[in-house]
Amino acid sequence: MLDDALATQLKAYLEKVQHPIELAASLDGGAKSQELESLLQEIAALSDKVAYARVDDDLRRPSFAIRRTGSDVQVRFAGLPMGHEFTSLVLALLQVGGHPPKLDDAVVEQIRGIQGEFEFETYFSLSCQNCPDTVQALNVMSVINPRIRHVSIDGALFQDEVEARQVMSVPTVLLNGETFAQGRMTVEEILAKIDTGASDRTAETIKGKAPFDVLVVGGGPAGAAAAIYAARKGIRTGVAAERFGGQVLDTMAIENFISVPHTEGPKLAAALEQHVREYDVDVMNLQRATGLVPAREPGGLVEVTLENGATLKSKTVILSTGARWRQMGVPGEDQYRNKGVAYCPHCDGPLFKGKRVAVIGGGNSGVEAAIDLAGIVAHVTLVEFDDKLRADEVLQRKLRSLSNVDIVLSGQTTEVLGDGQKVTGLSYKDRVGGDLHRVELEGVFVQIGLLPNTEWLKGTLELSPRGEIVIDDRGATSLPGVFAAGDATTVPYKQIVIAMGAGSTAALGAFDHLIRHSAPADATETSAA
Template sequence: MLDAALKTQLKAYLEKVTHPIELVASLDDGAKSQELDALLRDIAGLSDKVTCSRADDDARRPSFAIRRAGTDIEVRFAGLPMGHEFTSLVLALLQVGGHPPKLSDEIVAQIRAIEGEFQFETYFSLSCQNCPDTVQALNAISVINPRIRHVSIDGALFQDEVEARQIMSVPTVLLNGEPFDQGRMTVEQILAKIDTGAAARAAEQIKAKDAFDVLVIGGGPAGAAAAVYAARKGIRTGVAAERFGGQVLDTMAIENFISVPYTEGPKLAAALEQHVREYDVDVMNLQRATALVPATEPGGLIEVRLAGADGEPGPSLKSRSVVLSTGARWRQMGVPGEDQYRNKGVAYCPHCDGPLFKGKRVAVIGGGNSGVEAAIDLAGIVAHVTLIEFDAKLRADEVLQRKLRSLPNVEVIVSAQTTEVLGDGQKVSGLSYKDRDSGDLNRLELEGVFVQIGLLPNTEWLKGTLELSPRGEIVIDERGQTSVPGVFAAGDATTVPYKQIVIAMGAGSTAALSAFDHLIRSSAPVESAATQALTEAAVA
């Protein structure tokens, strides 16, 4: 099942196992069970601390438990955790085997203190780059606190179960049989939902923080670069982000990042956060900015207000300068039915959710590179793809269009305006569109709609505070300066042309250097070691 190179790597990892672990399988006579049996035997053969047995004690087959011998510590997988989930398998082996998860002592103590019984189920697909984070987070939590159980389920392998539970997006997490959440989740996000006092404790910690010299809002490529460049100046730097990595976390393949021929979004996002944390940067995750209050006098403090729990006002952060790098999100169609059937047939990530539509009919909305690439990927999974483009022609690169036209199960409709997503109350059943040439209304019968129509800047919270373009982008100059003194911006949320990762990183670096220059030239009195470092740097 595993090739020689992979076995060599896995054997080295398993040397970190300190407690004996058991791989307990539930199998049937199918081909996938045979593959799983071979995989588990391969793993057991690589370490004398790993044993393999068959119990057939789980109704889901093929499935298996990774159990710490003589304890109730275990995690379960239903299916073969290969593809993107192979890393989840390796981490589960190590953590059940006694190797500690990479979590702070504070987080570990919080997990151990949670009371009650929790049974989590996560549906994933092997092609989903978002799923491993959720799977790994819940696995780590369940290893630390055995009262919290977790099983990860390959939705493509258990189609009947997916249909019965109407799972139409991954990752989808159930808690005690009821919907818990959808989409990528970190340990901190999960704890915020099951530990009712977490949000209040985090708010109190934020209230107690001193003012920053540079406060970065957003943790994508632009924000990470800004934080690194600011921290290297020896000044007090903070980052407040809803999720570190931003839109990169939702990016499957990255092939134009200079010097790196190929990488994937989650891998790059993890590297960005690791790099930032190597410096003295206060990283505050799960924080959404809601308002920006400019300084009332030159050199004064700028205030950024954060969202609180349940829609209530949250705490505030203050800083002598601010770098806004809030990025962008998928643009919605804004038609009836889109919100109602989100994650019930309306999807935005073909790589993640495509396997759930195997053998079905889907539509892709958008004829740019993203839309055509999505149609090409989906054509290899689903029965039929209809690509709908508003313009009179596709806008994707010609090489992609040629590939698209070569596929037998793809239809392209141009000059078409999607008017409504249709459904039966539970899931998508079709969509309607208007022929922009004739004005005729048409209906397509299908089970899924993948929206790929570009990005929308995350700047609504800034309206009326600083200058925005007609598209809602933050207007900046060549130094990243906004219309508000001391406030700089970078990345996809700004008017910088060409929304690319490498461009965002350069813009973030520029914004941080500009913020540093602003601090040097400001008339604020020197009050801390950080501001003294500014003076010394200026002299140097």
């Protein structure tokens, strides 16, 4: 299972194991059980602190637990954690073996202090780039607090279970048998849901913060670049982000980031956050902005209100709230979200193996999704509103070469159909002839572009007819001291590298505004002292 290079790398990691651990397997006579047993035996052979045993104590087979000898600390996987989940396996080995996790001391203490019994189950797919973050977050929490137990389940390997529990998107997390969350989650996000007092405590902490010189709202590529450029000027910089990394976290392959031939969204997002934290930046994650109050006088403070009720003040603000997947806005879409309606073909595609699906959208994203899904599902129907596909010609040629793909042009989706539990079909209207058509299928993947996250700014500053923040060549908005960057703005091309450049421009624009209109906050405080 492990090639020589991977085995050598894993052996080096296992040298960090401090406590003996056991790989306890539950197997049957199938091929996947044989593969798992081979993998676990190979891992055990790499370290004298790792032992393998077949115990057959779990009904899910193949599965295994990583157990710290002489304790109740353990992490469990159902399936083979390869692909994107191999990193989850390595981290679980190290953490169960006593290697400390990379978490702030305050977060570790918060996890230890959680009371109650928590049985988490996470369904993942090996092709899902968002799943490892959720799996790793719950794994590390279960290592720190044994009252929190976690098993990660490969949905593609346990199809009967997935069908019975109506799991149609990954990652899907169940807590004590009930749906807890769907989508990528960090340790902090999970804590916010199970530690009911966390939000109030955070709000009180934020309320006590001194005004910033530059406050960045948003933690995607534009926000990260803005924070770094501002911090390098030696001024007081803060970042309030609903989800650090933003839309990048939902991106699979990134092959046009200059000087980096290939990377993946979560990896790039982690690098962005690490780079920001190397500077003196106050990062406030999981903070959703809900209001903006302009400065009441020239050189005054701009206020940003957060969802938890706290308010942040700053001499300048950079808005980099990004964008989200655009919805179709038809009956049934919201009802069957994560019950057959999906937005990430890489994540959720494996759950529709052998089934019929539709892809809505004929741009690059839609055509790429149809091509990827065609290799997994029984049949793909691509529905495009326009009378022609808008994807690159090379992608169109590939799509048309696939025998299990139908292309519908001039098709207006009118309704997502279902039986109350899951998607059963799709209705669309022929925009030329006016006829209504129904397609029997089990999944609908929506790929129709992005919508800027600017609803909370309506009536406050100038927005374009599409809801984008109007900016000039320095990133300045219609409000003095307020700048913007990235996919939430009128910048014509929504690309990672462009967002980074725009964030840097906005930070330089904000700094120029500061030196022309006010002294930095630290300087004011020093002179007052």
